[in-house]
Amino acid sequence: MGIDDISKKAQEFLKDERVTKALKSEQAEGASDKILDGIAAAADKATGGKFAGQIDDAKKAADKKIGNE
Template structure:
């Protein structure tokens, strides 16, 4: 599956009211923070921190969409 396909599928899921409600829960916030931190950390490690600002920005943008904070 290509990245564009994954992005389209994620956008479709976010339009589903049940999924959107689940993603705005306290439990989702905790899980998503750990996951997003891990992914951002791995991306920074792979790139040697060269793109840390962009990676952190993407992490923050995703965090705003998931969880309740």
């Protein structure tokens, strides 16, 4: 199984109405906020704060795609 196969399966998975609904749930919002905060903090630390604006923008874009806020 190559990366293209994995990508296609992931796209099919994300099109499922049940998956979409779960990703927009309150539970997903809370979990995604914690995960995104951790990733952003780690990226900011690793870059010495040089890319804080870009990291925050990426975090906000990801947050819009997951959860309900």
